[in-house]
Amino acid sequence: MARLLVVDNDPDILDLLRIGLESLGYQVRTADSGLAALRAIEEEIPDILITDLIMPNISGEKLLKIIHAVPEWADLKTIVISGVAAEAPELRKAVPCDIYIAKGPIASTLKYLQDSITHFEQMRTICEKGRVVGADEIHSRHITRELIDFKAETDKILDHITDGICRVDTSRTVIWMNVAFSNLLERPEELILGRDLETFLHPKTRQNFDSLLENQETLAVEVEVPLASGGTRLVRARRISAPPRGDCCTTLLWQDVTDRLLSEEYYENIVESTSSLICTTDQEGFINYVSRSCRRMIGRSPQEMLGRKPWDYVADSHRDQAREQFSEILAEFLAGETPETNLWEVPVVLPNGTEIIGEVHASPFRNRANRIMGIQLALTDITARRHLEDERQALLHEVQHRVRDNLQLVASLVRISHPLHVDTRIAAVSEVFDELYLEQSFSRIKARPLLERIICLGLTTPEYRVTADVSYHVEAEFLPMRSAVPLSLIITEIMERLIPERTRRIAITVSLVAREEQLVLTITGSCPADELSSPAGGSTNSMTWHEGCPDMLEVLASQLRGTCQENTLPEGLGFTVAFAEDLLVS
Template sequence: MKTILVVDNHPVVLKLLVEFLKRMGHEVISAEDGLAALEILKKVTPDIVFTDLIMPNISGEKLCQVIRSRPELKEVHIIIYSSTMLEDEAHILSLGAAACIAKGPFKNTEAHIAQVIEHIDNGTLPALQGKILGGEDLYKRHITSELLCSKRHYEIIFNSMPEGVMEFTLEGKIFHANAAAMGLCGLQEENLLASSFFDLFTGEHRERVRALLHSPGQDPVIIDDTAPILLNGKMITIHFLPSQDEEHTFIIAIMRDLTEKITAARELELLRHQQERILNTVSEGIFGLDQENHVTFVNPAALAMLGYEPHDLAALGNKLHEIVHYHKPDGRAYPLTDCPIHATGQDGIVRKGTETFWRKNGESFPVRYTATPIQEDYEITGTVVTFADITERKKMEEKLRESAMTDELTSLFNRRGFMTLADKLIKISVRDKNDLLLVYVDFDNLKWINDTLGHSVGDQALIEAATLLQDTFRLADIVARLGGDEFVILCTDNSALGNERNILIRLNETIEKTNRMTNRQYPLSLSVGVGRFEHLSPCSIDDLLRQADQAMYKNKGEKKTLHLDGYKH
């Protein structure tokens, strides 16, 4: 005697098959569809399963796939008993069934059923593999073939949808799920089918779904993106669509994963808050301007430096030029057309330099500024202006000049002036957590000029080099002559960091332009080395000079090797 599960949605066929197997002395359990069969298989492991293929809810095809995927059911013999054998022969034989019986006249079918069980008893069931018993009693039906093809096409579309789709009974039993739904749940199909839709959720989320579907009407029920629900660690929306066929009422759930969207929105909001905190805590003043120079944003540091209260600029909309450029330091009018900050909003060119700004109380003060255009889709939509009060620096520079810390020949800072100023700037860099860039320059072959052309020409060559360096670097940079043929430049703006190559290219272009001038007695050639002061691992100014000096000598050696210093060797 064997335990046999019979699955068929046709009540007459089911009754005939059950009674026949019982007369043969077997214990028989029946199920009206695949969903009911899966519920039985949770409690009972039969020896044989007879199943039809075309059934509502979970089909026989899906039932076969689930049985074959569960290790505890691997010894169960599956016998397909269907009337669509001839129309779908190739597919049916691939479902892993032990035998296939065509559903024809039941008197003919009885012999085939008995034959299959006899083979099972004798251990010769493999002899029936690939055969369809009773196929000779049937003929192919064209319309059935078309319907089966349409069903396969539907399944392909269903499993290709990006949205997760599930179908379940009013009691919550899942009988259909596409690939996206399995991915959202993190479950394989064999574990998902016949399980409870409500059990996919936990805690308050489960109760929320139960309450929404407590008495489903005809209208859709929606969990939208304003209050998404948690499923398997993902935030999702669900559209519940009540549906009905001729015999059953069920619910279709269409699920969309909002996790990435919500995560991105949260990260964007966090980034916005972080940017606001940065803008509100930096020591430099920051203005945001539209294309017409109207103020759209101002940070606390800018308000403090200009002596305004937040409510003074609450309306914003004021033109920055009218706020900070009352007039020039000498009292003359300052036309808007002369304003470099306004020009950046017109032509999109980044501008840096020093300016005089005016406070609300009428006092002026020197600033170092950078005006950067805002561009969207290649159109200028505004300008960001950053500025710092350099009053202390100006006073320091004046004090150095008063202390005769300049080089007499070139009017640059001398070694003493540079070392004094550089030491203070390094301390400020550490305090403000900024890095500095130091450029070390050596005038190539100055001895040759002095020996060949005379020291007066040599002095003029040094003055020419000093002027060239001042023209190449920004007004805010510290340019000094350390002595003899050695110069040094300390770049104090972070914009120089990472732009070393561009700085050197600009310097070389200036040198080449100078050498193209006619009637020159000597070619101008400078060897250059760069050192970087890092506030996270600070060093002394002497160490920084040594670092740049070594880089300079490397450059000088390379130029001599390649004969690029402008002289014949």
């Protein structure tokens, strides 16, 4: 008995046909799709193929074309049972089958199938004249005709699209394609349908294709396609539906970018010479080009970014705003208008979760015909610059605040000071800013050089002109600017009290050390007994301070939340000022 392979996507009809044909003594195998039929033929070639005509993806018509394209299957006998024979008689001419039967009631269909199998050559001769067996027993359905016309119109539109489109199942087998995809591979569809898509790709780029189908994050890749005429073609594949899972298929869009390869290389040589990340998008916002600098700037590969949208990499807090700004700028470009601003800042998220501040410059991306195809974006990392500007603003604010406070402090001292001492205090403040200039800093100043400057200033005051041996013990390396002026004025006041009148030689010890969460400034001065003129002895300096002015050391120490203590020594005087340590150490 004849071995039959019956193909129909309707499981009920398939079972009825199988049962009926087996009851007639035939060996029957079944397939529920065109792809399943191809796999069944590869396993074992039947004597006769019986197939439905209208099926999803690989239809009966395409199945027959594939069979005729394989030399080993050229002698396979074929029968079509069509449910649209009355509605679309024109399909008969396009279907390369031996016998064409109208699908009516199962009993009638089985009878015509038995007659066709038993008298195959006679029935084939009848059908060669364009006859449809059993067509006079069925009636045309208006709705079916409308659906057929709609499908034909849709297929015509898809076949006029210049980009290739195909669908693959979970095994990466091509189950549907348009004409442009066939032209892209330079192969007829009957040599593509039902075959593994990877066999048409260059081996070195198959890994990219694997990423497209397996990685949810990857939406587009570039692959090379060997051509039947020789050479290769560079193609950008974009996934326009979800990756294949279970019984689901995925749809891929293929764009020939070979002609753009040389211009892209030239363009890339230009953009790679800049420090910015350059990318272009289409009018829907999908990235279609990224410069290699993306690895250096945001830690991502070009392949990873292709097919995504620029705002996908913006921090969540600014993503909606970035999307709206992109859409507004693109709309203005397309309308021929100039945006109010095409430069803005966005926080960009890196793969490790950290953020950088990016400055984005947008410009229209045009083709050779000067038509706007999308937007070109240039991203510059301004994180360091922004941090420096923020720090600069903070420091300027600190300088403004401290200078104002220090000027108020100096002004208060001037009002209560003896006129002879005003110049010395102003000179002490100048020493602070000279040292800041040398340090090239707005925030801190070296402690020891400042102490040396102020002590030297006190020793060279024309009123005294003394010879001094000065020793230093300084543990603090730096002082913050906010405390440098009060400290310099304190030292100036101490020096005026430390050197009695008529003294020409003196030994001075300066100490700045940490003690119990405080920083303690100690200055002592000693001189030979025969030269010492103490406050008790009626020194002009001492008498002037005690009689006409409040205790300036206490006033100045309070500016630093500190205290001041004066100690009478056997051969001189000592002053100890204790400050809160956090006000003195950076």
